Amino acid sequence: MRGVFLDFATVSNNDVSAAPLEKVLDAVELRDVTPQDEIVTVMQDAEVLLTNKCRIDRAIIEALPQLQFIGLSATGFNNVDIEAAREHGIAVANIRAYCTPSVVQHVFTLMLSLNQKLDGYRALLAQGAWKTSPQFTLLDYPIAELAGQKLGIIGWGELGKGVAAVAEAFGMDVMVAEHRGREVREGRVDFDTVLGEADIISLHCPLTPDTDKLFDAEAFKAMKDTAIIINTARGAIIDEAALADALRNGDIAGAGIDVLSEEPPVNGNPLLAADIPNLVLTPHIAWAAVSARQRAVQQMANAIAGFKRGDRINRVD
Numbered sequence: 001m002r003g004v005f006l007d008f009a010t011v012s013n014n015d016v017s018a019a020p021l022e023k024v025l026d027a028v029e030l031r032d033v034t035p036q037d038e039i040v041t042v043m044q045d046a047e048v049l050l051t052n053k054c055r056i057d058r059a060i061i062e063a064l065p066q067l068q069f070i071g072l073s074a075t076g077f078n079n080v081d082i083e084a085a086r087e088h089g090i091a092v093a094n095i096r097a098y099c100t101p102s103v104v105q106h107v108f109t110l111m112l113s114l115n116q117k118l119d120g121y122r123a124l125l126a127q128g129a130w131k132t133s134p135q136f137t138l139l140d141y142p143i144a145e146l147a148g149q150k151l152g153i154i155g156w157g158e159l160g161k162g163v164a165a166v167a168e169a170f171g172m173d174v175m176v177a178e179h180r181g182r183e184v185r186e187g188r189v190d191f192d193t194v195l196g197e198a199d200i201i202s203l204h205c206p207l208t209p210d211t212d213k214l215f216d217a218e219a220f221k222a223m224k225d226t227a228i229i230i231n232t233a234r235g236a237i238i239d240e241a242a243l244a245d246a247l248r249n250g251d252i253a254g255a256g257i258d259v260l261s262e263e264p265p266v267n268g269n270p271l272l273a274a275d276i277p278n279l280v281l282t283p284h285i286a287w288a289a290v291s292a293r294q295r296a297v298q299q300m301a302n303a304i305a306g307f308k309r310g311d312r313i314n315r316v317d
Helices: 021-026 036-042 058-062 083-088 102-117 118-125 159-171 191-197 219-224 240-249 290-309
Strands: 001-003 027-030 048-051 069-072 091-093 152-155 173-178 200-203 228-231 254-259 279-281
Touching: 021 290, 027 191, 036 254, 069 290, 091 254, 102 118, 102 159, 102 228, 102 254, 102 279, 102 290, 118 173, 152 159, 152 191, 152 290, 159 240, 173 191, 173 240, 240 254
Parallel strands: 001 027, 001 048, 048 069, 069 091, 152 173, 152 200, 200 228, 228 254, 254 279
Antiparallel strands: none
16 A cells, blocks of 8 residues: 655654654655645555645545545544545544643643743843842742642543643642533533633633634633633634733733644734733644654554554544
């Protein structure tokens, strides 16, 4: 079987090995980027399509009668027309739980950066404030201990549980939010209660019609004005214009954002404005530790090997 990885540059900057794929395929072509209108052409002689974010719609699937397997280097699979793949007998597999340590440490990187007021203290240093201080220390920005703070987790899956375990090691009180408007299950806390009581909220839920702009202006006004929000899930879970306003107005104290509703933000984004205080913005890198990306490639290879054996490893079709 021959495979083509349409957007290998999304998982490797010459720092991840494709050897696992080369082991399970007779040949594999690694393309950094493939424009949408070139996918059918480059896939003409390949039975295995590998991608992270390329859109594989019905038209592409129907133009590739030899296609047998679509492998995704991501957990989300909304970029593939699953129904069309199923109709044409094409297997589709994603990857799972491959980047938990990477995401968890990034959540706490954002959280601690905001909690420790690192941007503020770095600015003071750049201004020479420490050199001219009469004291050995600067106390311009008060720092809170994480111990005893309430962490609200929205989304109780692999990543939410990973963040909770580290939070408990810090001595934080973890509240797992129930789905908004649902009866509260044992071990969960009413969503609106989490909004009103959490010192820090971390998002780990999927983007669905129920979670689209779940955090809007009303939600930010319901939060403590000392609270911060962390988003390493999906950008559109937050109303980004409302978040920008909430930070400017002091409705909440800070935000650590790793995802935007459009990536890359070629059409701009409210959170890219230079005047937003207490915002730490990173370019969707929470998942991207080198070891996590190598695990992603290995899982893709495992799924291909399973398909060849007749096993349904990580199948979503």
